Amino acid sequence: MRIRFTLCLAVLLAAPFPLFAAVQDETDIDIQVREIAKTLRCTVCQTENIWESGAPLAQQMRGVIRERLALGHSTEEIRAYFLSRYGDYILMEPPKHGVNWLIWVAPFLLLLIGGFFLYKEVTHWVRETPTPPSQPLPPLDDQARKRIERELES
Amino acid sequence: MTKGWQLTLALILLGLFTLFYQGLWGDPRHIPTVLIGTDAPNFEGPDVETGQTISLAQFKGKVILLNFWASWCYECKVEHESILQLHQLFKDNPDFVMLGVNYQDKLSDAQQYLQQYGTTFPHVRDIKGQLAIDYGVYGVPETFVIDQQGKIRHKWVGPITGMVYTNLTQKVIAPLLNSQPTTTTS
Numbered sequence: 001m002r003i004r005f006t007l008c009l010a011v012l013l014a015a016p017f018p019l020f021a022a023v024q025d026e027t028d029i030d031i032q033v034r035e036i037a038k039t040l041r042c043t044v045c046q047t048e049n050i051w052e053s054g055a056p057l058a059q060q061m062r063g064v065i066r067e068r069l070a071l072g073h074s075t076e077e078i079r080a081y082f083l084s085r086y087g088d089y090i091l092m093e094p095p096k097h098g099v100n101w102l103i104w105v106a107p108f109l110l111l112l113i114g115g116f117f118l119y120k121e122v123t124h125w126v127r128e129t130p131t132p133p134s135q136p137l138p139p140l141d142d143q144a145r146k147r148i149e150r151e152l153e154s
Numbered sequence: 155m156t157k158g159w160q161l162t163l164a165l166i167l168l169g170l171f172t173l174f175y176q177g178l179w180g181d182p183r184h185i186p187t188v189l190i191g192t193d194a195p196n197f198e199g200p201d202v203e204t205g206q207t208i209s210l211a212q213f214k215g216k217v218i219l220l221n222f223w224a225s226w227c228y229e230c231k232v233e234h235e236s237i238l239q240l241h242q243l244f245k246d247n248p249d250f251v252m253l254g255v256n257y258q259d260k261l262s263d264a265q266q267y268l269q270q271y272g273t274t275f276p277h278v279r280d281i282k283g284q285l286a287i288d289y290g291v292y293g294v295p296e297t298f299v300i301d302q303q304g305k306i307r308h309k310w311v312g313p314i315t316g317m318v319y320t321n322l323t324q325k326v327i328a329p330l331l332n333s334q335p336t337t338t339t340s
Binding site (some may be wrong): 043044056057060061063064082084085087088089110113117120133 | 159163166186187189192237257281282284286287288289290292293
């Protein structure tokens with residue numbers, strides 16, 4: 001039992017090391033490829049970036065990023081290259097200019113408009129709900145008073 | 155809620171519905187190209203059949219039709235007859251050149267495809283996919299027309315058949331060959 005426990009413990013403790021080694025093996029260019037690829041859309045997958053996509057085109061695009069980094073191109077130059085070939089569509093985050101502002105602002109604008117209408121409706125309901133007239137409570141009779149006193153004492 | 159606010163809300167909802175409806179029926183393959191009017195990227199690559207190097211620069215000053223295709227692509231088979239017909243139509247014009255670009259394919263598959271379906275013009279292999287990325291290609295078939303000045307004048311995503319064929323031959327290539335430049339896109 002003790003041997004089995006020690007073995008399990010050893011496996012569990014050793015498990016993270018290969019992963020750690022893999023991370024350590026990642027070169028600066030690998031990190032840069034990943035960072036750039038994450039910002040570019042896979043044009044044949046529509047909802048994935050080219051880092052996460054397994055599509056051949058995405059693999060080739062990652063290859064192009066790596067080659068250009070090796071040639072000394074900067075991140076911005078590489079992004080500009082893809083932008084010049086595919087337009088704004090290639091970017092996972094639409095750039096904040098022109099009609100693109102609508103994409104960034106519209107959700108908050110709709111939330112504000114919705115909140116405003118909700119506020120107006122709620123205040124309208126509150127105003128219209130009739131409040132019951134306050135009536136004085138009837139005085140306690142002797143029997144009830146004695147019962148309460150008994151229950152408090154017990 | 156006042157009538158004014160109700161009308162505003164209805165208009166907003168109508169606008170959202172219109173956008174949704176438009177998106178629902180739009181062609182998801184249609185991504186507007188930014189390449190029209192820009193310089194066609196130069197390339198060099200081996201000929202699919204002979205292995206000899208083909209370069210875009212060697213056809214400088216001519217109207218060039220570039221057709222990206224692959225042996226695994228169904229729509230490429232659909233357009234193949236029309237593509238051959240198009241070449242037949244303009245091949246005698248010394249100012250016209252047609253090049254196929256074989257994309258994401260095995261050489262043996264591409265060669266077998268050309269043997270099976272036939273070809274009358276050269277095809278370049280895009281081995282690493284660099285050529286396709288330079289031309290902003292995201293699927294096959296895609297067709298580009300480059301003018302005598304080396305500018306991309308037209309791009310079409312999808313098969314060249316029917317009205318697309320008529321439009322391409324009569325409204326794009328013929329005017330360019332007659333030196334009547336037009337700027338069109340898919």
